[in-house]
Amino acid sequence: xxxxxxxxxxxxxxxxxxxxxxxxxxxxxxxxxxxxxxxxxxxxxxxxxxxxxxxxxxxxxxxxxxxxxxxxxxxxxxxxxxxxxxxxxxxxxxxxxxxxxxxxxxxxxxxxxxxxxxxxxxxxxxxxxxxxxxxxx
Numbered sequence: 001x002x003x004x005x006x007x008x009x010x011x012x013x014x015x016x017x018x019x020x021x022x023x024x025x026x027x028x029x030x031x032x033x034x035x036x037x038x039x040x041x042x043x044x045x046x047x048x049x050x051x052x053x054x055x056x057x058x059x060x061x062x063x064x065x066x067x068x069x070x071x072x073x074x075x076x077x078x079x080x081x082x083x084x085x086x087x088x089x090x091x092x093x094x095x096x097x098x099x100x101x102x103x104x105x106x107x108x109x110x111x112x113x114x115x116x117x118x119x120x121x122x123x124x125x126x127x128x129x130x131x132x133x134x135x136x137x
Contacts, residue, residue: 010068
């Protein structure tokens with residue numbers, strides 16, 4: 001079993017799509033081992049996305065993440081990282097496959113409904129960023 005970090009971003013929460021996304025996660029066979037709705041501060045957002053600090057989209061990305069509540073989750077499943085990234089779809093919803101989270105719920109490349117870890121190392125970092133061991137079941 002592998003764990004990954006997943007986040008429903010402010011745009012999808014604001015649009016009322018968090019429940020649909022969570023239902024889809026469970027329907028796809030993921031086990032949710034940690035979940036909470038939180039408000040990420042701008043400072044936390046900047047630290048979370050520090051890997052993108054030199055990129056031109058960094059400021060917009062960090063401001064967007066801090067713009068409203070998110071649903072932070074830890075998902076568990078065989079090959080969870082790849083399975084969640086496949087379920088999310090391409091970053092740009094216009095290029096996302098039919099039926100993926102981003103095709104269904106994202107409005108743009110910037111407001112793309114969901115985030116997911118891209119490797120075991122980043123999953124471990126991102127999970128620890130948002131969850132304590134006691135919060136995972």
